[in-house]
Amino acid sequence: MIGVDLGGTKLLAGVVDADLQVHARAHRAAPALSLQEVLDTVVSAIDEVRAAAPSEVVGVGLGIPCLIDRRRGVAMMSVHLPIAGVPFGDLVAERVGLPVAIDNDANAAMLAEWRFGAARGVRDAVLLTVGTGIGSGMVVEGNLARGSIGAGPELGHMVIDADGPECGGACPNRGCLEALVSGPALAREGRELARAHADSALGRALAAGREITGALVTELAHDGDAAAEEAVRRIGRWLGVGIANVVNIFNPEVVVVGGGVIGAGELLLGPAREVVAARALPPMRDAVQIVPSQFGAESGMLGAALLSAAETP
């Protein structure tokens, strides 16, 4: 089967077999200009990997960064792509002549991590992907759970600081986890610490006119720059407040953290674990593991392929 992870800025497609081996990959920038352009990009990536497949492809799974109304198969409220209100899976299916299963990209990632990865074999797990925003998936009592219209879970839009910063985009809320923990939030902390510590590597980067991005802060933190490390720690502590909530709410065995920001690794997860130890209820806190995703940037694509397998006869 073919899995496609359509992100806000890039796309990854792959031919994947039942053991989750990947036989071909295609990368694309995902232009956000028009529906037609997004559709062409998805179809061309599918065509490319399909041509390289070792055997006949029977279905496509598509993970998209959207709330989805599964009652109608329609994408809703996409922050990054012009596909809101569109039955995007049907349009792709028509073009490629294959059945297309569609789901939220983080639900797809949760599926891959649950069936084959960091949450393999458990009955209760939660996944958070921390990137431009926060995606989330949940396995509750052995079911990948999506809520009544299939639009959940949106743990990134759980308020943890009621008077905190506005969340922005399509979210009317403030102090959401996503407003405090994301690549842009890391960049914001990085800029603040760069200004406060002009003699740090981060400060020198700012003075030299470099753009302070989450990726740059992460890179400098890995290089041992104290200011950059502190920026990552701040984000990690907020992440810990969010994970403590997840632990108290779901009593999961595993919380999986993925997405671009997990590139910071233990610099991020260490402070998060400390906050969970300090704030979560003891019986739940002692029953949970907080781990990085096993499949990293490929979990969405792999999960999308599994989605296709589950829905293809």
Place this chain on the structure above:
Amino acid sequence: MIGVDLGGTKLLAGVVDADLQVHARAHRAAPALSLQEVLDTVVSAIDEVRAAAPSEVVGVGLGIPCLIDRRRGVAMMSVHLPIAGVPFGDLVAERVGLPVAIDNDANAAMLAEWRFGAARGVRDAVLLTVGTGIGSGMVVEGNLARGSIGAGPELGHMVIDADGPECGGACPNRGCLEALVSGPALAREGRELARAHADSALGRALAAGREITGALVTELAHDGDAAAEEAVRRIGRWLGVGIANVVNIFNPEVVVVGGGVIGAGELLLGPAREVVAARALPPMRDAVQIVPSQFGAESGMLGAALLSAAETP
């Protein structure tokens, strides 16, 4: 079957048939002095209603205000009762000679509201009982879900205000929903508004030396006292922040609000609904109903009886 709702301060037992008709009730104060006393109280209430039962009783269900480790059948972290670390259900079963099913009291209430009450027939629902603290239950994809060790959900210990008031008791956290929304929180707001508005009924009650409790604030709010109404509204708005989280996380069809504080009715739920409308994500927000519990103070007892029916052969 017999259902027993063992609260922190009082106990309700009832003989309940398969249609949820109640044939006998027994009320007790629940003394928090010793395990033996609590056990004697539970057993005497069971004996009383059993003697009044129209037919032979085959099992007992027991709802307790505790996190429970269902792997071991042991009560954990009871804030109000001296039964932590005790296999309380086994002790009761030994005394009454009947099988005893045990669960968290709010999970029992969720079960009653889901099977027969305000959330009847839905696949995804959440219940919050707002009293001395907050109890919670969740139905996810058609399962009453309790997490990996059976200790969840504890939505009352979801942080909504990271630097908010200490939660207290066995919870090491701060700014939890329970710290902001509960009978004691309503009393706290009431005292503050009584001091600020000496000419209000609430202010006069304080000046007359009456204890400002959540129940008194609710009573005066129903009488139309503006200060008391404002105290209830403040709690209602915090409740709304918590319910907005619940809506974004679970995408439920129904959120049921029960517990003593729901005595304030629409004075509480109105402001909560306004905040949900302002803060939750549109597709989820538009798919949810926020309603008071149908069975009120009896939902825990009724659910405990259903629990017994489910586990009795």
